[in-house]
Amino acid sequence: MRVVARGGGRGGGCEKGEEVGRRWSEGMSPEVLALIFGRIPADEMSRTVPFVCRGWREAVLGPYCWAEIDLEQWCRRVNRSDVIDSAFRRLIRRSRGNLRRLSAYRLGNSAFSYVAFSARFLNILQIPMSEVTDQMVEKHAQSLLALTVLDISYCLKITSKGIESLGKHCKSLIQLRRNMPPPEPEWSQDGTANAEVDESEALSVANTMPRLEYLELAYGRFSDCGLDAILTSCCYLHVLDIRGCWKVDINEGIELKCHLIQSFKGPWYDEYEPVSSDNEDNNVDGVDDAELVDVDATDESNDETW
Incomplete structure (x- = not known):
């Protein structure tokens, strides 16, 4: 329109x-x-x-x-935090405390403080790849009491401290997206790649967000220890995505818990992996042109959506 x-x-x-x-x-x-x-x-x-x-x-x-403000696509086109913050401050003032949903990209500390100021009814906060810091989150988390959905994916300046502060204050939180970019490998003397294990974010989630039903932690750096803590504490989980969490081995005890989750995507999950049957030839040469066209079409559809 x-x-x-x-x-x-x-x-x-x-x-x-x-x-x-x-x-x-x-x-x-x-x-x-x-x-x-x-x-x-x-x-x-x-x-x-x-x-x-x-x-x-x-x-x-x-x-x-302005009860719902979704400017994520505009933010991606602008891609400047100062311009984005200025626009959001203006629109958030118009909401006059009625803000219920905010979707942004590359949001800065200045606009985040405005969000918190108008957050009495805020239920959904989606700010992937934003510049918001731990200090700002810790300062304003107590104002985000009504949050039920939170997306802080790729927010590199938010660490386990910010996540813990959000969990302690946002008791109604049922959905968390905290996907991160793939970690830079650290090369050992024998030439193999190693990424340092860091359980802090997984433990912050486990210790402060027991009501979660939906959780994405793609490319997290935790191991079986962090995953087990989440599975033990977050008893309501029905969706869990830990794709790219390569330090997770999923031992036998954890595997049993994962099977109880309705939708579980493990570290090596591949949504494009073909489903084989007894009558199918798994040889790549046996894939016909029609099947290849379908896979390409799926990829293009996902690109457009993203």
């Missing part, structure tokens, strides 16, 4: 657009208009809708259109 106000000279087209907008929205409350405008991308709604008519402008400048 794209809303554009066009004018054709002094007063003519603009007055007609104003009249059409006034008639169309006459009698509609700001809450209803906000539901209608919810189909428009947030950045486009901010730039175009206010110029159609006075009623639309008042609705967009009010709090109801």
